[in-house]
Amino acid sequence: MSLTAPLARTRRPRRPGQPRRAWRRAISPLALLAVWQLASSTGVLPREKLDSPLNVLDSLVGLWTDGRLLDAIQVSVTRVLVGFALGAVVGVGLAVVAGLSRIGEDVVDAPMQMLRTLPHFGLLPLFILWFGIDEAPKYALIALGVAFPLYVNTFAGIRGVDPKYLDAARAFGLGWTERLRHVVLPGALPSTLVGLRLSLGVAWLTLIVAEQINTTAGIGYLVSDAAGFGRTGEVVAGLLIYSVLGLLTDALVRILERKALAWRLG
Amino acid sequence: MATRLNAPHALRPPTVPPTVQVRGLRRAFGDTVVLDDLDLDVAPGELVALLGRSGSGKSTLLRLLAGLDAPDAGTAEVDGVTSVAFQEPRLLPWRRVAQNVALGLRTGSRRERDERARQLLGEVGLTEKADVWPVTLSGGQAQRASLARALVSEPGLLLLDEPFSALDALTRIEMHDLLLRVWARHRASVLLVTHDVDEALLLADRVIVLDQGSVAHSLRLDLPRPRALHDPRLVAHRATLLDQLGVRTAHAAASPTTDTAQEAVS
Numbered sequence: 001m002s003l004t005a006p007l008a009r010t011r012r013p014r015r016p017g018q019p020r021r022a023w024r025r026a027i028s029p030l031a032l033l034a035v036w037q038l039a040s041s042t043g044v045l046p047r048e049k050l051d052s053p054l055n056v057l058d059s060l061v062g063l064w065t066d067g068r069l070l071d072a073i074q075v076s077v078t079r080v081l082v083g084f085a086l087g088a089v090v091g092v093g094l095a096v097v098a099g100l101s102r103i104g105e106d107v108v109d110a111p112m113q114m115l116r117t118l119p120h121f122g123l124l125p126l127f128i129l130w131f132g133i134d135e136a137p138k139y140a141l142i143a144l145g146v147a148f149p150l151y152v153n154t155f156a157g158i159r160g161v162d163p164k165y166l167d168a169a170r171a172f173g174l175g176w177t178e179r180l181r182h183v184v185l186p187g188a189l190p191s192t193l194v195g196l197r198l199s200l201g202v203a204w205l206t207l208i209v210a211e212q213i214n215t216t217a218g219i220g221y222l223v224s225d226a227a228g229f230g231r232t233g234e235v236v237a238g239l240l241i242y243s244v245l246g247l248l249t250d251a252l253v254r255i256l257e258r259k260a261l262a263w264r265l266g
Numbered sequence: 267m268a269t270r271l272n273a274p275h276a277l278r279p280p281t282v283p284p285t286v287q288v289r290g291l292r293r294a295f296g297d298t299v300v301l302d303d304l305d306l307d308v309a310p311g312e313l314v315a316l317l318g319r320s321g322s323g324k325s326t327l328l329r330l331l332a333g334l335d336a337p338d339a340g341t342a343e344v345d346g347v348t349s350v351a352f353q354e355p356r357l358l359p360w361r362r363v364a365q366n367v368a369l370g371l372r373t374g375s376r377r378e379r380d381e382r383a384r385q386l387l388g389e390v391g392l393t394e395k396a397d398v399w400p401v402t403l404s405g406g407q408a409q410r411a412s413l414a415r416a417l418v419s420e421p422g423l424l425l426l427d428e429p430f431s432a433l434d435a436l437t438r439i440e441m442h443d444l445l446l447r448v449w450a451r452h453r454a455s456v457l458l459v460t461h462d463v464d465e466a467l468l469l470a471d472r473v474i475v476l477d478q479g480s481v482a483h484s485l486r487l488d489l490p491r492p493r494a495l496h497d498p499r500l501v502a503h504r505a506t507l508l509d510q511l512g513v514r515t516a517h518a519a520a521s522p523t524t525d526t527a528q529e530a531v532s
């Protein structure tokens with residue numbers, strides 16, 4: 001997970017005669033895969049430590065056909081969605097309260113800045129005490145991780161809205177809620193979307209940690225179960241699924257950014 | 267043409283109550299007294315240009331009239347709807363041009379407001395730009411859109427805070443023309459802040475000079491429009507105004523301060 005989310009990547013125009021960059025960049029990962037496969041096939045890398053790439057693929061197909069993978073994905077995605085939704089409501093809601101009024105800032109921002117420094121993973125034991133061992137502590141942990149990046153970025157976004165726009169809106173007789181709808185929230189959106197991307201990264205990471213403990217379903221369960229039986233191919237397959245899901249949500253946010261921020265480029 | 271563009275107020279009986287009635291207005295920021303015991307009337311349909319050096323309190327007066335600020339003493343009464351166009355057009359970048367104009371309207375259904383906004387965009391020659399993002403407009407086009415937004419509510423008083431000062435000279439000439447046209451059509455009172463003496467001379471029924479927090483000078487220009495800057499009467503008035511503004515250049519000194527100009531000082 002990166003801490004800075006680039007808003008837009010600039011693509012350099014390809015110069016004629018230059019070898020195609022994409023292929024050149026693919027060479028070293030492919031070579032690594034080949035070395036890995038070779039090490040496995042020759043027995044240098046024992047199967048109980050790490051299975052070969054081909055066997056990982058095989059595990060993936062197996063997990064898919066017997067339906068375990070889909071079940072696990074459903075469970076894990078639900079956890080992220082619920083946790084994310086809770087965290088987003090809290091993070092954005094508090095940011096709006098703190099961003100719109102000095103009183104709100106004084107009441108909300110100070111504790112948020114203090115809590116922000118707590119490593120939220122460290123709260124897992126407490127959350128298990130408070131919420132039991134079912135889904136609730138996982139939701140809570142993900143929500144906590146999600147709330148802060150969204151809070152910080154939305155708050156900054158609201159405060160960054162040019163007061164001239166608010167003045168203009170007032171001059172045209174827009175009331176409080178209309179100013180919120182037409183000026184404050186759209187003005188804060190670019191910053192909120194940065195927070196969204198960061199928070200989704202945190203959400204997946206938190207899921208992985210939360211799923212290590214006391215789980216009987218989900219991708220984390222699949223992985224730890226497989227590890228318990230030395231099926232390293234399934235372990236790697238599960239990790240792959242985590243990263244694919246992470247990439248997918250990132251791509252979704254990118255699409256959302258392109259649509260929602262079209263006004264920046266015209 | 268020239269007669270149609272003349273001030274409607276000239277035809278009205280003097281008993282018509284003024285659109286703007288400012289009495290004893292005072293506004294101070296800390297120890298700096300910006301407006302001090304200021305009196306000002308603007309008649310219905312009158313186009314008043316407000317001249318003053320930078321920092322003389324022109325924007326402060328406009329903000330008070332727009333209801334964006336409250337006076338420390340005195341009253342500022344405005345009859346009817348007030349709307350504003352600022353030096354920077356202040357179109358919301360995340361709303362399309364027509365939506366920006368429609369924001370100037372506080373009544374009617376969404377459809378009605380949209381239709382009305384497009385109608386106004388037509389009046390300022392921006393029909394094709396109704397559905398684009400503001401970022402794609404040129405400076406002059408953005409200022410036209412801003413003018414459309416200010417006019418869409420059929421205001422009784424149109425406050426213009428140096429609306430043309432950021433435009434290039436050619437665009438400014440076009441905008442002067444446009445302002446006179448829409449003013450003749452909508453018959454609003456206009457208070458035009460400018461620090462361009464020529465702009466004031468070309469456009470206004472009356473030019474007032476703000477100095478030391480109150481109206482230092484008032485000059486009525488009963489001249490038909492369109493006006494030419496080399497018109498000897500305007501040349502004389504220019505000398506008076508530059509003198510009032512404390513500008514003593516060879517140019518101002520060379521211009522004859524005739525009896526006509528002295529008479530106009532009230």
Ligand SMILES: Nc1ncnc2c1ncn2[C@@H]1O[C@H](COP(=O)(O)OP(=O)(O)O)[C@@H](O)[C@H]1O
Pocket residue numbers: 295298300318319320321322323324325326327
């Ligand atoms: N909100 C404010 N707080 C403090 N000082 C202000 C504020 N608004 C304006 N002023 C001061 O009032 C004076 C007049 O400002 P302004 O009305 O903007 O002048 P003008 O528009 O004629 O150039 C300036 O000295 C400016 O610094």
Ligand SMILES: [Mg+2]
Pocket residue numbers: 324325326427
């Ligand atoms: Mg000003």
